[in-house]
Amino acid sequence: MIALIVLGQNKIIAQKAIKDVRPNIIIIMADDLDSRQISCYGGQNLKTTNIDALAKEGLRFTNIYTSEAMCVPTRASLFTGLYPARHGAFQNHKSVNDTLKSVGHYLTDVGYRVGLTGKDHVTKPKSVFPFDIINGFEPECVSPTDDYQLEDVKKYIKLDTKPYCLFVMSINPHAPWTIGDTTEFNPAKLQLPKEWVDTPMTRRQYVKYLAEVRRLDNQVGDITKLLKETGQDKNTIVIFMGEQGAQFPGGKWNLWDAGQKSSMLIKWPGRVKSSSVTDAIVQYEDISPTLIDIAGGTPIPGLDGKSFLPVVLAKSKTARQYAYGIHNNIPAGDAYPIRSIRDDRYKLILNLSSEKPYFNKALMNGEDKNKKTVWSSWLIKADKNQEAKRLTERFVNRPPVEFYDTLNDPSEFSNLAADPAHQDKIKELKKELLEWMQQQKDKGAEMDIGYSKNP
Numbered sequence: 378m379i380a381l382i383v384l385g386q387n388k389i390i391a392q393k394a395i396k397d398v399r400p401n402i403i404i405i406m407a408d409d410l411d412s413r414q415i416s417c418y419g420g421q422n423l424k425t426t427n428i429d430a431l432a433k434e435g436l437r438f439t440n441i442y443t444s445e446a447m448c449v450p451t452r453a454s455l456f457t458g459l460y461p462a463r464h465g466a467f468q469n470h471k472s473v474n475d476t477l478k479s480v481g482h483y484l485t486d487v488g489y490r491v492g493l494t495g496k497d498h499v500t501k502p503k504s505v506f507p508f509d510i511i512n513g514f515e516p517e518c519v520s521p522t523d524d525y526q527l528e529d530v531k532k533y534i535k536l537d538t539k540p541y542c543l544f545v546m547s548i549n550p551h552a553p554w555t556i557g558d559t560t561e562f563n564p565a566k567l568q569l570p571k572e573w574v575d576t577p578m579t580r581r582q583y584v585k586y587l588a589e590v591r592r593l594d595n596q597v598g599d600i601t602k603l604l605k606e607t608g609q610d611k612n613t614i615v616i617f618m619g620e621q622g623a624q625f626p627g628g629k630w631n632l633w634d635a636g637q638k639s640s641m642l643i644k645w646p647g648r649v650k651s652s653s654v655t656d657a658i659v660q661y662e663d664i665s666p667t668l669i670d671i672a673g674g675t676p677i678p679g680l681d682g683k684s685f686l687p688v689v690l691a692k693s694k695t696a697r698q699y700a701y702g703i704h705n706n707i708p709a710g711d712a713y714p715i716r717s718i719r720d721d722r723y724k725l726i727l728n729l730s731s732e733k734p735y736f737n738k739a740l741m742n743g744e745d746k747n748k749k750t751v752w753s754s755w756l757i758k759a760d761k762n763q764e765a766k767r768l769t770e771r772f773v774n775r776p777p778v779e780f781y782d783t784l785n786d787p788s789e790f791s792n793l794a795a796d797p798a799h800q801d802k803i804k805e806l807k808k809e810l811l812e813w814m815q816q817q818k819d820k821g822a823e824m825d826i827g828y829s830k831n832p
Contacts, residue, residue, distance in 0.1 A: 397488060399672060400645070401534065401613040402542040404664075405600055406455075407593055408448065408496060408518055408551040411623040412640035413570065414590055421568045422587055423561070427598030428642065431617050434651050435644030436689060440658045440721065442700040446621035446629050446636035447709070448518065448551075451661055452499035455618075456480050456506060458665040458680035461703050462817040462824070466499070468705045471828055473505055478677075480542070480665040481507040487674040490539050494530055495546035509533070511543070514596075518548045521555040523592065527603055535607060542668060547596050550589030552624045557588030571788045572627045572635060574765045578754035579625075586623060610646070614671065617642040618664075626752060626772050630709055630737050632702040632717040632726055633789050643689055650691060657688045657696040658721060681817075699806075701813050702726075705825040710737035714825040718810040719783070723799075725806040726779035729822045734773045778803070 414420040417432040443451040445461045453459075453466040456479040461467035465474035481491045485507065493500060495514030500506040512529040515522070534541060549556065564580035567587070573579055597617060604610040619640035622628030628635045641659070643649055662682030669677065670684035687693035702717030713736070714729040742748040746756050758765040771790075778794040780803050793799050814821065 397540050398612070399488075399540045401540050401609060402489075402616065402668060402671065403534075403545060403600060403604070403613055404543070404616045404618065405545045405597055406452075406496075406547065406618045407620050408546070408548050409621065409624050409629055410550060410590065410593070410619040410640070411570070411586075411625075411628060411635070412619040412638065413635075414587065415619070415640055417642075418640055423591055423594075425590065425594040427594050427601065428617060430601070431597070431615060431642040431644045432652070434646075435615075435642055436649045436653045436655060438641040438643075438659060439654060439656050440700070441618075441639045441641045441660070442637050442658070442702070442719075443621045443639055443661050444637075444701055445703050445705075446631060448496075448620065449499055450703075451621055452546075454661045454682075455664050456499065458662050458677065458682040460662055460681045460701065460817055462814075462819040463681060467703060467824060468707060468828065469709055472501070473499075475502050475505060477505050479506050480668060481505075483665065483669050483674060483677060484542050484672055487669070487672045488539055489672055490533075490536070490541040491543075492533050492541060493544040493546060495525075495544075496548050497546065508544070514545060515548050518551045519553060520548060521553065523548050523556050525596070527599060530600075531603060531607065534603075534609060540672075542672075545596075545600055547593050549593040549596070550586050550623070554582065554585035554589055557585075557592040559584050559588045561591060562587050570625075570627075570635065572633075572768060572771075572790075573625065574755040574758055574762075574768050576751070576754035576758055578749065579751050582625075582751050586625075612646070615642075615644040618661075624739065626740050626755065630704070630706070630740065632704050632715045634724070634783065634787065637700075637702050637717070645689070649689060653691070655688055655694070656721065657685060657694060658698070658700050658719075659685050659688070659696050660700050663696065699809055699813075701810070703819065706735075706737065707825055707827055709739050710735075710741075712822070712825040713737075714822045716810060716814065716819075716821065718806050718813070720806070722782065722784045723802055723806065724779075724781045724783050724789070725803060725810060726781075727807075727810065728775045728777055728779070730825075731775050731777040735775060736773075780806075 415425045417429040447469040450461040453464045457464045484491045492509040492511045494511040497516045514525045562584045622636040666682045666684040670686040685696035704715040706713035717726045741752045746753045759769045780794040781789045
């Protein structure tokens, strides 16, 4: 690119434009990842070598949470910096409010190109999400294949007129779990999450799921290799994010940590210390404000999220006091609204329709035990096994209030809602949660209804 500089009336010289030296940003996002399976987060079933390399070379977050454990709300929150009740996509497959702006506007305004490749169902309308859509990764999350190529991604990142922020949105490990090599895993030797009922069907499906986690890890490796091949690895921030939990009972579509707790790794050569860890609480709504901060922009008034750049640069150990959660079950199943709040240790969950059983058609088949699903296998075992019965009952029949000490009870099995020793903390968290709902104009159970924008 050439700039013309006028020196006096007749003297014009040509000079190369000064190159923008602000960092590029690549964000690699998983789809329905149970972040506990990543080996740098303690996973024992596979070694996620490429994801782990980002942790070794950067900063690992131990307390990042999605506010709603499903794809559309999480991604809308990521892009807009708003909680679901305010951006409008507070149910899965519900559109955002069409008057909003997003990170596509905010980074473009400060001189960045903003692109996206892969899963793109949260990029409409274009007026809200003005991304450059790049060919390369599979855009449809339920595709039986995820063939991808990096040539178009390579072309995009090599354009040197402006720095870029590129979202690489993998569809792995989203169901139907038809991708990847299952022969790597022995079903009998897998370590299952403690909240699952151990059945042969569960283990067979889990093998398929883990094969897609392996595929995801390979994709992360391919992207980081591309940065090295193009010489961009030294001035590119790489951020990996896990989205919400897996499509197994108790994960996605719930506000237990198996669904709401995520993962994030940030590699920033020369700025972030290798193998560093932070316990700072952050949410997906905080991502866009942080990207704006990195790019040198000014804070956007009215956003719910806030920049955690001081945490990234080791200038602060905290980012926010509380993480909030919202769940609306329609159209995935019957109305079952849930709200939650947590600090760095304690978590409060309010089940706003606890008088009826929880039902999610994507996970469950009612009481039909003849269907060959993970849930039906749990029900069959629950007829003869007390532990299996306890786990299935926990999932279906929930109390109005749940309160957990997540430090000592990370599986959220011991409900302390009636414990006299915790009543002050419960009162504090409930007050904060209700104030947050009021600020968000969240009407609670009234929101969990059908909407015309649902397909």
